[in-house]
Amino acid sequence: MTAATAELPDLTLDRVLSPRPSPGDAVRQTLAFAWRALLKMRRNPEQFMDVTLQPLLFTAMFTYIFGGAISGSVSDYMPTIIPGILAQTAITTCMATGTQLREDMDKGVFDRFKSLPIARIAPLAGPAIAxxxxxxxxxxxxxxxxxxxxxxxxxGVGGTIAGWALTIIAAWSLAWIFTWLGTVMRTAQAVQGTAMLIMFPLSFMSNAFVDPDTMPGWLQGFVKVNPLSHVVTAVRDLINNGSFTGEVGWALLGCAIVVAIFLPLSVRSYSRKM
Incomplete structure (x- = not known):
């Protein structure tokens, strides 16, 4: 028996008997996985194509195509569409989180983490932070x-920064829905297809692009309970008026509820696969 082989039982025993990671350890491990995800982005710059090209195309396309028909002019439509595009951008960019997670799991990347005494939330929360x-x-x-x-x-500057920050918070919160999908779906294609089925109703059956009063009554009911509608209204109040209205509170509450539901579900389903 070689010296290297003789050490294996001790290493395995240490792993089995090692205590569960402390909260401090979990934070450090999460940041380590976040750094890993950032390095992966740097080496794969195509991951930024959706967040660089999409805002340019969607903002110009929707504004110039629908501006005159909906509001009479492009300039009058901008206070409506820019916050709407921000909210739509939030949900479309966070869809990639679940797809990339599923791709890593399919490639066996996460199998390497099975033998590590790390917090189960770290491999999920790290990429979410990145x-x-x-x-x-x-x-x-x-x-x-x-x-x-x-x-x-x-x-003004203050209201714009606040609306910008709310958009980022909403995107990070909604990403946990797609993270959960990434842990329960069998393929990355299935995650992407399901994410699209979620994204389109939330985006277009909301108040992001048009006034809900022009919609049928049954559709107006869905728009009112659509969480994205609250985010859109809150962002409009902040960016257009600089007002911290009740809609801002409802939007933040909705984001907190989404995280409270789907973060534990993601960790639970991921742990089962580990």
Missing amino acids: DILRYVIAATLTILVGIAMGYRPGG
């Missing part, structure tokens, strides 16, 4: 494109 960079880029570009097209936020 993805904040993607949400920051998408939200910032959307606002800058709107300003370049002539949009002038009535809420």
Whole structure:
């Protein structure tokens, strides 16, 4: 028996008998996985294509196509559409979280973590923290494109920053839905397809693009309970008026509820696969 082989039982015993990671250990491990995800993004710059090209295309396309028909002019439509595009950007950019997670799991990357005495939340929370960079880029570009097209936020710098921050919070919260899908679906294609089925109703059956009063009564009922509608209204209140209205509180509460439900579900389903 070699010296290396003789050490294996001790290493295995240490792993089995090692205590559960402390909260401090869990934080450090989560940050380590966040750094790993950032390095992966740097080596795969195509991961930023959706958060760089999409805000440019969607903001210009929706504004110039629908501006005259809905509000009479592009300039009058901008206070409505720019916050709407911000909210839509939040949900479309966070969809990639679940797809990339499922791809890593399919490649066996997470199998390497089975033998490590790490907190079960770390491999999930780390990439979620790293993805904040993607949400920051998408939200910032959307606002800058709107300003370049002539949009002038009535809420000033403070209201614009607050609306920008709320968009990022909403994206990070909604990403836990897609993270959970990534842990329960069998393929990355299935995650992407299901995410699209979620994204389209939430985006287009909301108040992001048009006034809900023009919709049928049954559809107006869905728009009122659609969590994305509360985010859109809150962002409009902040960016256009600089007002911290009740909608801001409802939006933050909705984000907290989503995290409270889907973060534990994600960790539970991921732990079962480990």
